[in-house]
Amino acid sequence: VCVLPSLLSSDCLTANIVKSHRETCQYRVEELQALRWKVFSREEVLAYQSKSVEEMWQRCAYRLTDSIQYVVEFAKRIDGFLELSQNDQIVLLKGGSLEVVLVRMCRSFNPDNGTVFFEGKYGGTEVFKSLGCNDLIASIFEFSQSLCALHLSEQEVALFTAVVLLNPERAWLQDKEKVARLHSHVDVAFKNTLQRSHRDTVLSKLSQKTLQLKSLCSLHIDRLRSFLELRPLLAHSLFPPLYHELFT
């Protein structure tokens, strides 16, 4: 709720979204950057590469699921999200939570050596080799690398992830107009913030990123679905939210 009537309503929404992001981003970006020196040793990488497909998937699914829970909490704290119908809240989270996880991942990516923070240290794509889907991992790293190049501030990450989440074009929305109104408020808040900090150029680049995000998630979810359908044992280990995310 905004107590300072003098502030523009979009400033209130910006403050609410930045606060919600800060409270639900799992790791502060300062912490993640302070840990960049902690890189997996040759032996640790070999240990990951000798793990079974099942175990590696379980480890990733656990982390992804954990991250998705934080994204759910982020959404619930955005003014207006809980005023949407239960159905529409679920539709937006089902369609957008992995996209938000992917955007947030750029904060734990080190573009200087192409490593990402995973299970306490930084590692390259070779850490995930035993997953058996190197092109999926490669595209996740490429996306993080390209998003890092935009040097998004925490405020910009917060607003961009809110825009990604409140997408009125998601299929099966009941009250599309209501979502579109909320989306446009966030969009205005995002544009105001970018203009004030003379970052307008980022806007056009981010809209391309949103398209990449969509194709990355949808393309790989399908590949992932077929990959996992060959391994029924694995599929159930993708904890309920991720399973729900991928297969329903």
Ligand SMILES: CNC(=O)[C@@H]1CCCN1C(=O)c1ccc(Cl)c(COc2cccc3c(C(F)(F)F)cc(C)nc23)c1Cl
């Ligand atoms: C601090 N960092 C963390 O906790 C991050 C945030 C969420 C995951 N997590 C990791 O530790 C992490 C970091 C980098 C990578 Cl590459 C991975 C492995 O990521 C994935 C492996 C398998 C499938 C993934 C899929 C698929 F296909 F299911 F949609 C989609 C995403 C986006 N990531 C996948 C993981 Cl699990």
